[in-house]
């Protein structure tokens with residue numbers, strides 16, 4: 514049986530352990546929490562994340578990265594993007610150099626402004642080739658993936674070979690994997706839709722209406738394209754699963770943590786109050802900071818991201834942010 518390692522036993526790491534375990538792979542999952550490791554090994558459930566789904570018998574857990582990674586054909590990093598550099602650095606010494614490396618994280622690293630796959634290329638240099646590194650991303654809430662609800666997602670990589678291996682490995686009748694070789698566009702889409710989902714949540718929480726939400730999603734997609742195209746990504750990628758697809762699900766789903774954060778801000782709570790009550794991560798919070806750093810540094814207009822940043826970190830009232838967006842200079846609609 515082929516062994517696959519999953520580094521990070523949060524919601525999505527657990528969900529893909531279920532998918533891959535049921536496909537017949539032997540899954541070794543690394544968690545930093547003792548109770549998670551014990552729960553998976555002793556009871557067959559992750560007590561902290563996706564705790565209502567029984568894990569296949571072929572899933573085991575470890576808190577030693579070395580044990581989790583040893584003798585694997587594929588290593589999937591499923592921590593939030595801000596933890597990726599550190600955990601990949603810890604895993605590096607235990608790689609043989611033959612593994613396919615996959616990131617499922619959706620974010621942009623602060624200061625370096627790197628995407629998850631770029632972080633992996635940087636950290637794992639000398640251990641694996643860039644051609645062995647890829648991603649899996651798209652509209653895929655862990656709560657639904659783990660219950661075998663039909664999901665379509667995208668694999669991408671720095672080589673066609675790695676992208677195809679990722680596609681073949683994950684594909685099941687309920688988890689359909691497409692290929693897109695524009696890895697940068699796929700990662701920009703995955704990261705930025707989280708910022709837009711915070712904005713969508715604010716609209717819902719403040720009861721600003723369906724028109725506002727449609728406008729936000731459409732103009733948000735435009736902003737995602739603008740950043741992606743400025744960096745050399747393909748505009749078409751943003752019409753696909755990793756762009757529009759993930760934007761739709763995250764802005765509308767009851768499962769979205771980013772939308773949840775925005776909703777509660779729209780209801781008048783503070784960011785600190787909201788995040789201190791969550792055991793899961795809403796990547797859009799940190800990504801709003803990184804993308805604002807990027808847009809200001811490069812003088813690229815990203816008004817929605819900027820508004821989310823000001824609400825999250827500069828105490829701007831969401832109603833003032835909406836007013837600022839609505840009263841900008843008149844514009845042509847189609848202009849990247």
Ligand SMILES: NC(=O)C1=CN([C@@H]2O[C@H](COP(=O)(O)OP(=O)(O)OC[C@H]3O[C@@H](n4cnc5c(N)ncnc54)[C@H](O)[C@@H]3O)[C@@H](O)[C@H]2O)C=CC1
Nearest residue numbers: 522523524525526591592593594596618619654655793794
């Ligand atoms: N939850 C979902 O439906 C999906 C999530 N993703 C992405 O996958 C990544 C992981 O998300 P989730 O599993 O949902 O997060 P989560 O919040 O459910 O779990 C995060 C996991 O990472 C671990 N972790 C957090 N900080 C860490 C650190 N500094 N060092 C080591 N481990 C750390 C936690 O202990 C936990 O096991 C994120 O980038 C997210 O955007 C992608 C697709 C779907």
Ligand SMILES: O=C(CO)COP(=O)(O)O
Nearest residue numbers: 651652653654769770771
């Ligand atoms: O990326 C996701 C769905 O595709 C998960 O979104 P949230 O992190 O907002 O829950």
